Amino acid sequence: MSGRLTPESPATGLRSARPARLRAAVLGTALAAVLVPALSACGGEAASAGGGAAALKWTSSYFPTHWDPVLRGSGAQFRELALVYASLTRTDKDGKAVPDLAKSWEYNAKGDVITFHLRPGLKFSDGTPVDGSAVKTAIERAKKQKNSALFGDLTSIRSVQAKGLDAVLRLSQVDYQIPQLLGERVLQIASPKASASPDKLDQNPVGAGPFIVTQLVPGTKAILKKNPDYWDAKNIHIDNVELTSAPDASTVVSGLQTGVYNFADIAPSQADAAKKAGLDVFVQPGFNASNLSLNVNKAPFDNDKVVDAVRYAVDRQEFVDKLTFGYGSVTNQPFPKGYVAFDPQSENAYAYDPANSKKLLAEAGYHAGDIKLNLVIPAEDPQAEIVQAQLAKVGIKVTIKIDKNWATPFFAKDLTFSLYGTTGRDSAAQTLTAHFGPDGPLNLSTPYEPAGFEAAIAKVRQTPLDSPDYTKVLQAATRAGLKSKALVFTYSSPNLIAKSKSISGLPKNPAHIDWTGVTISGN
Numbered sequence: 337m338s339g340r341l342t343p344e345s346p347a348t349g350l351r352s353a354r355p356a357r358l359r360a361a362v363l364g365t366a367l368a369a370v371l372v373p374a375l376s377a378c379g380g381e382a383a384s385a386g387g388g389a390a391a392l393k394w395t396s397s398y399f400p401t402h403w404d405p406v407l408r409g410s411g412a413q414f415r416e417l418a419l420v421y422a423s424l425t426r427t428d429k430d431g432k433a434v435p436d437l438a439k440s441w442e443y444n445a446k447g448d449v450i451t452f453h454l455r456p457g458l459k460f461s462d463g464t465p466v467d468g469s470a471v472k473t474a475i476e477r478a479k480k481q482k483n484s485a486l487f488g489d490l491t492s493i494r495s496v497q498a499k500g501l502d503a504v505l506r507l508s509q510v511d512y513q514i515p516q517l518l519g520e521r522v523l524q525i526a527s528p529k530a531s532a533s534p535d536k537l538d539q540n541p542v543g544a545g546p547f548i549v550t551q552l553v554p555g556t557k558a559i560l561k562k563n564p565d566y567w568d569a570k571n572i573h574i575d576n577v578e579l580t581s582a583p584d585a586s587t588v589v590s591g592l593q594t595g596v597y598n599f600a601d602i603a604p605s606q607a608d609a610a611k612k613a614g615l616d617v618f619v620q621p622g623f624n625a626s627n628l629s630l631n632v633n634k635a636p637f638d639n640d641k642v643v644d645a646v647r648y649a650v651d652r653q654e655f656v657d658k659l660t661f662g663y664g665s666v667t668n669q670p671f672p673k674g675y676v677a678f679d680p681q682s683e684n685a686y687a688y689d690p691a692n693s694k695k696l697l698a699e700a701g702y703h704a705g706d707i708k709l710n711l712v713i714p715a716e717d718p719q720a721e722i723v724q725a726q727l728a729k730v731g732i733k734v735t736i737k738i739d740k741n742w743a744t745p746f747f748a749k750d751l752t753f754s755l756y757g758t759t760g761r762d763s764a765a766q767t768l769t770a771h772f773g774p775d776g777p778l779n780l781s782t783p784y785e786p787a788g789f790e791a792a793i794a795k796v797r798q799t800p801l802d803s804p805d806y807t808k809v810l811q812a813a814t815r816a817g818l819k820s821k822a823l824v825f826t827y828s829s830p831n832l833i834a835k836s837k838s839i840s841g842l843p844k845n846p847a848h849i850d851w852t853g854v855t856i857s858g859n
Contacts, residue, residue, distance in 0.1 A: 389575035389576050390573055390574050390575045390576070390855065390856040391574070391575065391576045391577070391578065391598075391856065392574050392576070392577045392578070392598065392599055392839070392851075392856060393577075393578045393580075393595075393596070393597045393598045393599065394577065394578070394579050394580070394597065394598075394599040394600065395579075395580045395581070395582045395583070395588060395591065395596075395597040395599075395600045396416055396579060396580070396581065396582055396600070396601055397581075397582045397601050398412045398413045398415065398416060398601065399413075399416065399555065399556070399558075399579065399580070399581035399582070400413045400416050400417055401413070401555065402538050403417065403420070403537070403538050403539065403540075403541040403549070403552070404526070404531070404534055404537045404538040404541070405417050405421050405523075405524035405525075405526060405543075406477055406478050406481055406483075406484045406485065406486055406526075406531075406534070407483060407484070407485055407538065412759045414520050414521050414524065415520075415848065415849045416579060417520075417524055417541075418520050418524065418545060418848070418849070419545060419546065419547045419560055419577060419579070419851075420524075420541045420542075420543040420545045420547060420548070420549055420560070421520075421524035421525060421526060421541070421543035421544070421545045422436050422437050422524070422525065422543060422544045422545040422546075422566070422567070423436050423437060423518065423519050423520050423523050423524050423525060424436060424437050424438040424441075424452050424471065424503075424515075424518045424519070424523060424525070425438060425515050425516070425518055425519045426519055426520060426845075426848070426850070427516075427519055427520070427762050427845050427846065427847075427848055428843075428845060429843055429844050429845050429846075431675070431676070431762070431846050432516075432801075433515035433516045433519060433762070433801075435455075436519070436567075437454055437455060437458065437466055437525065437544065437567065438452040438453060438454055438455070438503075439453055439454065439455045440452075440453045441453065441515060443512065446510065447507075447510035447511070447512060447798065447800075448506070448507045448508075448509065448510050448511070449504065449505065449506050449507065450504075450505050450507070450514050450515075451502055451503070451504045451505070452468075452471065452502065452503045452505070453501060453502055454466060454467060454468065454471070454501040454502070454503070455501075455567050456501060458544055458565070458567055459544065459565055460526075460527035460529075460530070460542055460543060460544045461527070461542050461543065461544070461548045461563060461565070462527050462529055462530055462542045464527045464528060464529045464530075464542075466525075466544050467498065467500060467501050468497075468498030468499055468500060468501060468502050468503040468504075469498040469528065470525060470527070470528050471496065471498070471503035471525065472496040472497070472498045472503060473528035473531065474523060474525045474526065474528070474531070475490065475493060475496050475503075475505070475523065476496065477531055477534075478490055478522075478523065479493070481534060483534075486522060486523070488770075488775065488777055489517065489522045489766060490517075490522070491508070492507050492508055492509055492511040492513075492514065492517075492797070493505050493506075493507060493508070493514075494506050494507060494508040509794070509797060510797060510798045511797040511798075512797060512798070512799060512800045512801055513763045513764075513765045513766065513796070513797055513801075515801075516762045516763040516764075516801070517761075517762070517763040517765075517766055519762045520762075520848060521761055521762055522761075522762075522763075522766075524543065524545075525543065525544065526541070526542060526543055527542040527543065527544075529542075530542035539552065539554065540552070544563075544565075544566065544567075545563065545566060546562065546563055546566045546568070546569070546572045546851060547560040547561065547562060547563055547566075547572075547574075547577055548560060548561055548562075548563045555581060556580065556581050557578070557579065557580045557581070558577075558578075558579045558580075559576070559577070559578055559579075560576065560577040560578075560579065561575065561576055561577075562574065562575050562576070568852060571852045571853050572851060572852065573853070573854065573855045573856070574851060574854065574855075574856060580597075582600065582601070585602075585603055585605075585606060588600050588602060588606065588834070589602070589606055589609045589610050589613055589615070589834065592610070592613065592615055592834055592835075592836060593613050593614075593615070595836075598835060598836035598838060598839055598856070599833065599834075599835045599836070599839060600833070600834050600835070601831065601832065601833055601834075602617075602832050602833065602834045603832070604659070604660050604661035604662070604663045604664070604829065604832060605661055606832075606834070607661060607663065607832055607834070608661070610834035614837070615834045615835060615836065615837070616834070616835050616836070616837055616839070617832060617833070617834050618832070618833040618834075618835060618841075618842060619663065619830050619831075619832060620830055620831040620832070620833055620842075620844065620846075620847070620849070621672075621830055621844055621846040621847070622672075622759065622760065622828075622829075622830050622831045622846055622847040623670070623671065623672065623675070623758070623759060623760020623761070623767065623828075623846065623847055624672075624757060624758070624759055624760065624828050624829050624830070624831070624847075625667055625669070625670045625671070625672075625757065625758055625760065625825055625827075625828045626655070626719060626755070626756075626757040626825070626826050626827055626828070626829075627670075627755070627756055627757065627758070627823050627824060627825045627826060628646070628650070628723060628753070628754075628755060628823070628824040628825075628826065629746075629751075629753070629754045629755065629756055629778070629780040629822065629823060630643060630646065630752075630753060630780065630781065630821065630822050630823070630824065631749065631751060631752045631753070631780045631781050631822070632781040632784055632821050632822055633749070633781055633784065634752045636700075636702070636707050636709075637752065637753075637781075637821070639700050640821065641696045641697070641699050641700035642696070642697065642700050642702070642707070643821040644686070644693075644696050645693040645694075645696040645697045645700070645730065645732075646693070646727070646732075646824060647686040647693075647824055648686055648687075648688065648689040648690065648692045648693040648696070649688075649690055649693040649726055649727055649729070649730045649732070650686075650688065650723075650726060650824055650826060651688045651726055652666035652667070652668070652688065652825075652826050652827055653666055653688075654722055654726070655719065655722055655826045655827040656827045658718065658722065659718060659719065659722075659827070659829075660827065660829045663829055663830055663832065664827050664828060664829035664830075665827065665828055665829075666826070666827055667825050667826070667827060667828045668682065668683070668685060668686060668818070668824075668825050669682060669814060669818055669825055670758060670760065670767055670768070670771055670825060671760070671764070671767070671814065672828045675764075676764065676806075676807055676810060676811075677764035677767070677768070677810050677811065677813075677814050678811070678814070679811040679812075679814040679815045679818065680811075681811070681815055682814065682815050682818045685818065686824075690729055690730050693730040694730050694731060697730065697731060697732075702731070703731070704731030705731060705733060706731075707731070707732045707733065708732075708733045708735070709727075709732060709733070709734050709735070709752065709753045710734075710735050710736075710737045710752065710753065711723060711724065711734050711735070711736050711737065711753050711754065711755065712737045712738075712739055712742050712745070712746075712751050712753065712754050713736065713737070713738060713739075713742060713754060713755050714738070714739065714740055714742045714743070715738060715740065716738065717755065719755055719826070720736045720755060721736070723755070724736060734753075742754070746780065747777070749780060749781070749782050751780060754780065756778065758770075758771075758778060759847060760847060762847075764796070764810055764814075765793055765796045765797055765810075765813070768789075768793055768796075768813055768814060768817050769793055771817060771820070771823060772785055772786060772789050772793075772816075772817035772820050772822075772823075773785055773789070773790075773793070774790075778823075779820075779822055779823075780822055781820075781821070781822035784820075784821075784822060785820070786816060786817060786818075786819035786820040786821075787819065788816045788819070789813070789816045789817050789819070789820070791816075792809075792812055792813040792815075792816035792817075793813050793816075793817075795809050795812075795813070796809055796810050796813045831847065833849075838856055838857045838858045839854065839855075839856050840853075840854050840855045840856075840857075841854075842854055
């Protein structure tokens with residue numbers, strides 16, 4: 337691994353191992369032998385994007401392991417799935433929810449009912465209408481499907497009523513976060529007809545997004561064509577897409593140079609080489625944050641002094657210097673500096689102080705070498721080695737344990753110590769509850785939550801997004817969450833994209849890849 341943040345696991349948004357990269361040979365001649373038959377909707381489309389059409393050739397480290405959006409949850413692969421699936425809302429460059437399949441929405445006076453008004457005349461690529469019933473099916477499936485990764489994100493929605501092109505959401509509490517919540521990350525909407533068989537949908541995705549999948553090699557390659565029935569098709573200027581699972585990192589830049597690809601997500605370590613090769617390096621703002629996760633229900637972290645000792649032992653700048661190649665920044669919270677939810681009052685809390693760390697350990701009754709921890713992670717990770725070395729300086733011995741099935745004990749809250757990285761959420765309240773709430777998937781110390789957090793996050797939900805008090809209320813909730821003893825944040829890093837100069841600039845929508853208005857010349 338190169339130190340970049342990796343995709344989140346389908347179940348929770350937890351940090352998982354960067355997918356093993358397929359070698360160039362696998363993406364070359366071998367593909368011809370293993371291409372699955374064209375999907376029922378493909379109409380005999382060719383097996384590669386190209387010809388004289390505007391063709392996007394995207395190689396991705398986050399090639400979807402699942403094409404059913406209910407299974408992908410809020411993980412990084414939502415960007416690829418957004419080629420196929422549209423949502424009720426989307427996020428603009430300012431991080432605000434704007435119309436997508438829904439042309440508008442409004443709350444009732446109390447704030448516990450929201451009605452989304454869908455655009456008329458839309459249909460999924462299998463011909464099924466995009467209407468209130470489709471939204472109802474999508475939400476109910478996300479809440480109830482046995483293997484759904486989204487049920488924990490939708491707890492505010494009590495019921496959904498379909499009224500023609502309207503979807504009426506009745507909430508269990510006042511929650512003004514819903515328009516931000518139900519965007520690409522949490523509710524990419526599939527055809528209700530296709531999703532009646534979730535296993536088939538996972539292999540034959542059917543959405544109402546800008547493109548239609550015509551061929552799919554699971555885990556390896558997808559061929560897509562422009563969807564002429566997409567609501568904003570007039571502003572989609574790409575005709576074909578060839579999406580492949582990225583090969584070894586060392587070959588991505590050369591593949592871009594030779595035209596095998598014209599678009600790729602890259603690690604910070606590749607950025608300089610990409611620039612020297614004459615490629616555009618696009619810095620996409622994001623909500624990425626990397627963290628240490630502690631279980632305060634288990635020794636030694638059931639002792640507050642040990643928790644504080646670990647906080648003071650962390651030198652965040654070392655993570656930035658060694659892993660981000662100048663593109664990252666230190667952070668002690670799950671938001672980048674400058675974002676609306678970033679709390680300036682908490683910025684310098686628990687600054688690096690190894691002497692104080694040793695003092696706290698002694699006060700807790702521990703001598704150097706007494707504390708021995710297993711740091712359980714899914715794959716080799718330079719972050720783990722940094723943590724190991726930093727804690728060794730204060731007398732804590734860390735043994736790195738690699739367990740590819742690490743997610744199971746993490747979700748079961750059986751681990752004592754681990755690492756993860758989050759790509760964040762469009763709803764700041766959702767990010768906070770995921771990390772600090774008593775049932776938060778990123779809270780290894782469930783059901784623990786910091787005192788005052790529940791009331792603070794409730795106030796966020798009760799505050800309209802356009803209220804002059806919203807920023808103050810939101811930052812207060814971040815501040816309350818950061819009292820948690822279960823998380824130690826280290827650094828954040830943007831998403832980096834290398835692309836051919838033939839591809840025009842992309843909208844700088846935080847964490848999203850938006851193809852609206854993008855052109856490709858020279859095909």
